[in-house]
Amino acid sequence: MSNLDTFRKQTGDWLEANCPARMRTPSKRSEGVYGGRNAVFPNEDAKIWMERMVEKRWTAPEWAPEYGGAGLSPEEAKILVQEMDRLQCRKPITGHGFWMLGPALLEYGTEAQKLEHLPKIARGEIRWCQGYSEPGSGSDLASLRCKAEDKGDHFIVNGQKSWTSDGDKADWIFCLVRTNSDGKKQEGITFVLFDMESPGVSTRAVPLITGDAHFCDTFLDNVKVPKENIVGEIHKGWSVAKALLVHERKMMSELERNMPKGKYSVVEYAQHYLALDENGKVKDSSMRNRITEFLMENKTVGLAQKRAFEEGMAGVLDMRVTSIFKYVGTENKKVKDELIIDMMGVAGAGWDNEQFSDDEYYRAYEWMSGKALTIAGGSSEVQLNLVSKRSLGLPEQ
Amino acid sequence: MPLVLNEEQRMLRDTARDFIQKDVPVELMRQLRDDGSSTGYAASVWKKMVEMGWTAVAIPEAYDGLGFGYMGVGAILEEAGKTLANSPFFSTVVLGASAINSGGSQQQKESLLPLIAAGELTIALAHEESNHHDPANIQLAAKVDGDQLILNGKKVFVAEGGNADKLLVSVRTSGVADEQNGISLVLIDRSTSGITVTPTTMIDSRNYANIEFNNVSVKQSEIIGVVDSGFAILDKTLDYGRICLAAEMLGGSQSMLDKTLGYLKEREQFGQKIGSFQALQHRAAIMFAELELTRSAVVAALSAIDEDSDDLAIMASLAKTRANETYRLITDEAVQMHGGIGLTDEMDIGFYLKRCRVCIHSLGDSGFHKDRYASLNNF
Numbered sequence: 001m002s003n004l005d006t007f008r009k010q011t012g013d014w015l016e017a018n019c020p021a022r023m024r025t026p027s028k029r030s031e032g033v034y035g036g037r038n039a040v041f042p043n044e045d046a047k048i049w050m051e052r053m054v055e056k057r058w059t060a061p062e063w064a065p066e067y068g069g070a071g072l073s074p075e076e077a078k079i080l081v082q083e084m085d086r087l088q089c090r091k092p093i094t095g096h097g098f099w100m101l102g103p104a105l106l107e108y109g110t111e112a113q114k115l116e117h118l119p120k121i122a123r124g125e126i127r128w129c130q131g132y133s134e135p136g137s138g139s140d141l142a143s144l145r146c147k148a149e150d151k152g153d154h155f156i157v158n159g160q161k162s163w164t165s166d167g168d169k170a171d172w173i174f175c176l177v178r179t180n181s182d183g184k185k186q187e188g189i190t191f192v193l194f195d196m197e198s199p200g201v202s203t204r205a206v207p208l209i210t211g212d213a214h215f216c217d218t219f220l221d222n223v224k225v226p227k228e229n230i231v232g233e234i235h236k237g238w239s240v241a242k243a244l245l246v247h248e249r250k251m252m253s254e255l256e257r258n259m260p261k262g263k264y265s266v267v268e269y270a271q272h273y274l275a276l277d278e279n280g281k282v283k284d285s286s287m288r289n290r291i292t293e294f295l296m297e298n299k300t301v302g303l304a305q306k307r308a309f310e311e312g313m314a315g316v317l318d319m320r321v322t323s324i325f326k327y328v329g330t331e332n333k334k335v336k337d338e339l340i341i342d343m344m345g346v347a348g349a350g351w352d353n354e355q356f357s358d359d360e361y362y363r364a365y366e367w368m369s370g371k372a373l374t375i376a377g378g379s380s381e382v383q384l385n386l387v388s389k390r391s392l393g394l395p396e397q
Numbered sequence: 398m399p400l401v402l403n404e405e406q407r408m409l410r411d412t413a414r415d416f417i418q419k420d421v422p423v424e425l426m427r428q429l430r431d432d433g434s435s436t437g438y439a440a441s442v443w444k445k446m447v448e449m450g451w452t453a454v455a456i457p458e459a460y461d462g463l464g465f466g467y468m469g470v471g472a473i474l475e476e477a478g479k480t481l482a483n484s485p486f487f488s489t490v491v492l493g494a495s496a497i498n499s500g501g502s503q504q505q506k507e508s509l510l511p512l513i514a515a516g517e518l519t520i521a522l523a524h525e526e527s528n529h530h531d532p533a534n535i536q537l538a539a540k541v542d543g544d545q546l547i548l549n550g551k552k553v554f555v556a557e558g559g560n561a562d563k564l565l566v567s568v569r570t571s572g573v574a575d576e577q578n579g580i581s582l583v584l585i586d587r588s589t590s591g592i593t594v595t596p597t598t599m600i601d602s603r604n605y606a607n608i609e610f611n612n613v614s615v616k617q618s619e620i621i622g623v624v625d626s627g628f629a630i631l632d633k634t635l636d637y638g639r640i641c642l643a644a645e646m647l648g649g650s651q652s653m654l655d656k657t658l659g660y661l662k663e664r665e666q667f668g669q670k671i672g673s674f675q676a677l678q679h680r681a682a683i684m685f686a687e688l689e690l691t692r693s694a695v696v697a698a699l700s701a702i703d704e705d706s707d708d709l710a711i712m713a714s715l716a717k718t719r720a721n722e723t724y725r726l727i728t729d730e731a732v733q734m735h736g737g738i739g740l741t742d743e744m745d746i747g748f749y750l751k752r753c754r755v756c757i758h759s760l761g762d763s764g765f766h767k768d769r770y771a772s773l774n775n776f
Contacts, residue, residue: 270776282776291776292767296715297690304693307400314401324686381679388678392658392685397673 007076011083018052019089020045027090029362034095036127037171046090050124053092060098060122063106067114068122074313096165097121097128099251101174104244108191108232117172117193129196131161131175131218132241138162139382141176142185142238146220148177148192155179155192157200157223163376167203167216170196174244177225180235191237193229200224210368248377250322253329254305263359266295266336273343287343294332294339301325301332320391327383330373337367398700400693402468409465410472412449420445421482423745429483430602436560437604438483446484447516456494460510467637467702471644471695478648481752483603485519488557491641492634493520493565496582500622500630509584520584521561522634523552523608530761532635533577533628537610539568541617546570546583548591548613556759558606559596561587566610570625582627585615600751636713639760640698643720646756647695650688650724653731653749657681660735677734684727691719711773714766721763724753 022045031042033050041047053059056070062077063069072080084091102121105114120126137144146159157177164173172195180188196203200223205213232240264272270291275283282288305325311317340363341348348363350356374380388394402410421442429437446452455470456462470491477486494513497505512518526536537550548568558564564587572579587594591613594606622630661672661681671677698716701709728750732739739746757763 267774267776276776280775281772288771288776289767292771292774295774296718296767296770299715300690300694300719303400303697304690307693307696310399310401316401320685321689324682324689327682328686328690384679384682385675387682387685392678392681394658394661394672394678394681395670397669397675 004075004079008079008083011080012087014056015083015087015089018049018056019087020049022046023049023090023092024088025090026088028358029365031090033091033093033124034127034166034169035093035124036169037125038169039124039127049090050092054123057122059093059124060102060118063102063118063122066119067106068119078309093124095121095127096130096170096174097126100130100244100248101128103247104174104240105231107243108240112228113193113231126171127166127169129164129167129170129173129218131164131173133162134160135162139379141241142189144176144178144189146175146177148179148190148225150179153227155190155225155227157192157194157220157225159220161218161220162215164203164216164218166214167196167218168205172196173201173218174231176237176241186238188235189237189241190234191231191240192225193231194223194225198223198225208369209371210365212369245378249326249383252373252377253325263357263362266291266298266340269340269343273345273347290339291343294335297328297332298336301328304328323383323387323391326377327380327387331380333373334370337363337370341367398697398704398706399468400696400700402472405465406469406472409454409469410476413451413473413476416445416449417476417480417482421477421480423480423748426481426483426602426748427745434602435596435604437602438485442482443484443486444516446486451486452490452516453514455490456510456514457498460498460506461514462510467641467699468696470641471699474641474644475648475651478645478650479652481601481649481748485557485560487638487641487645488521488561489513489519492522492638493561493563495637496522496565496621496630496634497584499633500582500627505584505621518563519557519561520563520565521555521557521587522638523555523558523564523566524631524635525554526550526552528553530758530765532632533575533580535567535569535580536574537566537568539570539581539583541570542614544617545614546617546620548583548585548610548615551607551609553607554597554759555606555608557604558587558608559594559604563587564592564608565621567627567631572625577628579625580628580631581624582621582631583615584619584621585613589613589615599755601748601755602751603755633709635760636709637702639713639717639766640695640702642756642760643691643695643716644699646720646724646753647688647692649749649752649756650691650720650727653727653746654681654684654688656746657684657727657731657734671734680730680734684730687723687726691716691723694719711770714761714770714773717761718763718766718770721757721766725757728753 022043033041033046057068058070058080060069061072061080064071098121102118105117132141134144134146146157146161148155148157161175172193174191174193176189177192178188179190200221202219203216206215206217207213208215270282274287277283282291308317308322344360344363347356347360350360351364353361389396425439429439450463451473453462454465455467458464474487490513494510497509509518526534537548537552539546539548564585566583566585568581568583569579570581591611593609593611597605597607599605658681661677662670664671694716698712701712731746732750735744735746738744
């Protein structure tokens with residue numbers, strides 16, 4: 001047995017022994033675990049599961065041990081994911097610290113910053129939020145105006161941030177601020193970290209079409225930020241911001257795989273909700289065609305991600321190819337959500353838990369919230385700009 | 398199911414690329430067309446392909462082959478697709494040899510596969526009987542007469558039908574059209590008495606023929622596989638063909654995308670490069686995304702052949718559908734983005750546009766494969 005086979009066996013055995021039965025059922029959307037100072041758990045098993053995984057250092061498996069991880073190789077980390085999928089183990093904890101700030105700190109942070117922040121993320125002690133967009137700066141993120149005045153050993157920050165996910169629940173924020181207004185807009189941005197409990201920070205939740213209000217407007221009124229909390233160099237935060245966006249987009253492109261699964265597979269939804277002929281074929285030929293086109297696209301996107309992983313391992317990955325993943329992954333997810341509620345018919349537009357099943361309610365919710373995927377993290381249009389300019393070398397206008 | 402080429406396959410691809418770019422450029426295709434070539438390929442090019450061992454690539458080592466597998470075959474066909482390089486490679490190696498290898502008797506394999514590997518035997522698959530790919534719709538009658546079969550009927554759209562030494566013919570030995578049972582595969586010399594080959598000219602300037610069988614007599618020992626039960630071998634052979642044709646189409650798509658990107662970076666209108674216009678940039682980005690997705694599907698499908706995967710049929714229908722739609726998109730956009738000049742014979746783009754459409758209708762269009770994909774997935 002190769003080392004990886006041994007690792008797979010041991011991993012599977014450990015998960016079977018340690019993952020509580022209730023954590024091996026599909027997660028409902030209200031049951032996510034994000035940790036933090038005011039951590040909330042849907043039940044006792046969720047807490048036990050997170051604590052066991054923290055102890056095993058498998059919440060951030062690829063991070064080095066001194067940063068709270070287990071130092072797994074990419075192949076081992078992939079096996080861990082596969083085994084968790086196979087055994088239907090829920091993610092013990094997730095959040096912006098794991099898939100956005102952590103990787104950016106590993107690349108750009110000082111040793112002191114890594115030692116300070118990464119273990120707290122890995123252990124679920126500090127929950128992070130993202131201060132990027134502003135009321136006037138969405139797709140044109142680099143035009144941001146949130147102002148940081150240089151006061152020697154610290155900045156005084158004033159301004160407003162939009163779409164701060166769970167800004168009212170997070171402990172710390174990674175935030176883009178303007179430290180220089182002269183010259184190119186990308187060259188006066190600084191990437192800073194600060195505590196959301198700092199004096200002058202306030203948030204206001206913004207209700208969305210789903211009825212949720214997990215996005216906030218965040219107001220910064222004379223907030224003091226020590227200079228040791230700069231990630232990367234002063235005025236050069238745009239590079240850090242972009243690197244972090246790459247991680248954000250990668251996560252979003254894989255969302256389809258990582259999301260809690262619905263009650264049925266797409267084919268099962270078809271079999272459950274649509275009229276079938278005597279051979280089990282969907283009678284509505286245009287619907288059958290849509291289902292097929294979605295399944296083909298979905299399968300192909302998965303194969304492209306698998307291919308990129310294997311090419312990366314073999315050292316022959318063409319980075320231009322990875323630039324398409326955010327675009328194709330999120331567009332594909334939107335097609336799926338639209339397809340499923342259409343297959344459900346009127347039930348897909350139901351909005352109460354009494355007359356409609358939990359799953360019908362969930363799919364309607366999923367369809368609405370899915371609309372954000374092709375906007376957040378750089379809209380599809382911004383992604384196509386990036387592909388055409390960076391990957392294809394087409395000229396600037 | 399590996400999705401990257403191994404060292405051996407990469408070397409094969411690089412050799413193929415060098416040879417095809419240098420010795421089989423798209424100008425050669427133009428020359429053949431202008432000369433009214435009846436075969437549609439240059440004999441000298443085929444000879445070199447044989448010398449380089451391409452005919453042996455997918456044949457097992459036991460039968461004088463190299464056993465590189467279909468990832469290697471796909472790599473060659475992708476390179477060929479880039480310059481529209483034509484030869485008997487696809488019909489002989491992919492369709493002919495694989496049918497014999499998967500369905501033939503030990504004696505047939507021993508006598509035929511080494512000949513193919515040595516480039517001494519070419520084969521064409523004579524299968525279609527209508528304008529649409531329809532594998533079980535076989536009416537060509539084969540009646541048993543002692544140790545002989547007597548064939549009557551006709552085949553259409555036989556690629557390499559006017560060139561190949563032997564024809565691999567799907568025939569009906571029992572039952573009626575559309576039944577999978579009762580179909581048999583038989584190998585027969587093209588020069589056999591009673592066979593009439595009528596060449597047809599297609600838009601891609603390659604060799605196709607309609608073939609009539611009039612009381613053609615062939616020994617039962619020439620049946621590949623078991624009488625009446627040829628459909629499984631046929632369908633597997635068609636899947637190999639669908640996947641490898643998709644590899645050729647991938648190469649053509651890549652070539653047209655590259656050419657179009659080059660033009661977007663060079664052509665100026667309104668005082669600037671047209672590639673700076675967002676209306677074109679986004680469409681170029683979508684073409685690139687489609688191409689890379691299709692590449693992933695094709696590579697996975699080639700790998701499914703080599704792994705003898707249970708998903709072969711699903712992967713074949715996925716790869717062919719994606720290749721159909723990507724090649725169509727990119728050739729159409731190549732014409733549109735080049736503007737009027739894209740429609741001139743001089744620009745080569747038309748060659749790809751025309752080849753693309755013939756490929757789409759070879760071995761199943763997207764409608765056929767989407768229906769098949771849905772049925773294979775039980776809905």
